Amino acid sequence: MTDAQETAADTSLRTTGGAPPDEGGVTPQAQPIPLLEPREGIPPVIADADALAEVVAAFAAGSGPVAVDAERASGYRYGQRAYLVQLRREGAGTALIDPVACPDLSGLGAAIGSAEWDLHAATQDLPCLRDIGMIPTRIFDTELAGRLAGFPRVGLGAMVEGVLGYTLEKGHSAVDWSTRPLPEPWLRYAALDVELLVDLRDALEKELERQGKLDWALQEFEAIATAPPAPPRKDPWRRTSGMHKVRKRRQMAVVRELWTARDRIAQRRDVSPGKVLSDAAIIEAALALPPNVHALGALPGFGHRVNRRQLEQWQASVDRARELPESELPQPGSPLAGPPPPRAWADRDPVAAARLSAARAGVIARAEELRLPQENLIAPDTVRRLCWEPPAETAPEAVAQALRDHGARPWQVELVTPVLLKALREHP
Structure with missing residues (x-):
């Protein structure tokens, strides 16, 4: 940034204070300033141990919070690994690190581990950062902060503006970050x-x-930073797009076989599964149950781009099913670890449906009163579970304890307990 731009940034913060009006948005400057270049220029990409050691030392000696971001290659490569890590800290400047060339960043993570990490949409980046040894102890999530503050648009570009x-120029957000060298x-x-x-x-x-929401945000940030890694998803093939069209168990078996074969190939090739075979093609094969390669090749998604060998491979999966x-054969629906879908409540338990x-x-x-998204005030799944199996005693502490058992934070318990208590008492 030029000196003029830095002065404008300081003036913006002093004049607006980042404060949204009552309807939930900051009044922007009349003419936003395009941010075209990093203030120290584009740093070189760190891709060897010696350069990484210098970055670790610089960031360990820096001061204040550390801005952290990661770029993945979603839609291009298999999985959600990081292909570029960006950091910035006062006294250290900006660093761009290639985690393919430097796959172990645990030393860097340890060097800045006690500092606050500032991320935008932290839950998206923390899993891939954890995989390369970068695990924060404290975070500040600017996207979540924007939601809690009542901003209608919380993308990074919208928030910065x-x-x-x-x-910010956001034209490269969906590119293939596994490309080397990076343009x-x-x-x-x-x-x-x-x-x-x-x-920000x-x-x-x-x-x-x-x-009056800062304590709420700090509780949310702590919950994100201390949350354990998500367990592997059970029966991930059930999330195939278009699965709602598949009703018969034999057809579900086709989806399972094709999804599993596709995943195995995608992992071996290190490409996105959708580039191997589309979800739409899997569903078409499941609904048609083609008896041979000729019939399979006539289905959408298995046309002229699929060679004979590939068709035989997919047909073998269909034949197995x-x-x-x-x-x-798989059972209809995924095993439920909680209440049934709300649409079924009216038939199964009308009182619970009214309660919900x-x-x-x-x-x-x-x-709405607090200018919060309702899913941030309390997780919808928590409300469903509480309404399906309410505590035996409809007393404030019993409801509060049930909320805590489902993972609600103290600020949520305080605000939501009276609301849910009223619903439970009206429909016991």
Whole structure:
């Protein structure tokens, strides 16, 4: 940034304070300033042990929070690994690190582990950062802070423009970050993603404090930072897009076989599963149950681009499903670890359905009053579980304890307990 731009940024923070008006958005400057270059220029990509050691030392000697971001290759490569890590800290500047060339960043993670990490949409980046040894102890999530503060648009570009008065070029967000070497425009984009992240964090902290919500945000950030890694998803093939069309168990077996074969091939090739075979093609094969390669090749998704060998491979998966004994066919629906889908409540338990309707209405009203998204006030799954199996005693402490058991934070328990208690008492 030029001196003039830095002065404008300081003026923006002083004049607006990052404070949204009552309807939930900061009044931006009349003419946002395009942020075109990192203030120290585009840093070189760190891709060897010696350069990484210098970065670790610099960031360990830096001061204040650390802005952190990661770029993945979703839609191009298998899995969600990081292909570029960006960091910025006062006294250290900006660093761009290639985690393919430097796959173990645990030394860097340890060097900044006690500092606050500032991320935007932390739950998206923390899993891939954890895989390379970077595990924070404290975070500040600027996207979540924006939601709690009542901003209608919480993407990084919208937040930087609305709060700080700068526009970020966001044209490279969906590129293939596994590309090597990374083009200079992509590196510029990546460096700018952390350029003003700490400034945004500071402005949002002031706004949350002004609204009396800072403690809520800190509780949410702690919950994210201390959450264990998500367990492997059970029966991931059931999430195939279009699965709602598949009704018969034999057809479900086709989906399972094709999904499993596709996943195995995608992992071996290190490409996105959708580039091997589309979800739509899997569903078409499941519904048609083609008896041979010729019939399979006539289906959408298995046309002229699929060669004979590939068709035979997919047909073998279909044949395996066709030949399974009834006892080995998958059961309809995924095993439920909680209440049934709400659409089934009216038939199975009309009182619970009425209870859920009242609870939802109460939560929506309270969220609107507080200018919060209702899912941030309390997780919808928590409301469903509480309404399906309410505590034996409809007393404030019993409801509060049930909320805590389902993972609600103290601020949520305090705000939501009266709302849910009312719904439970109206429909015992």
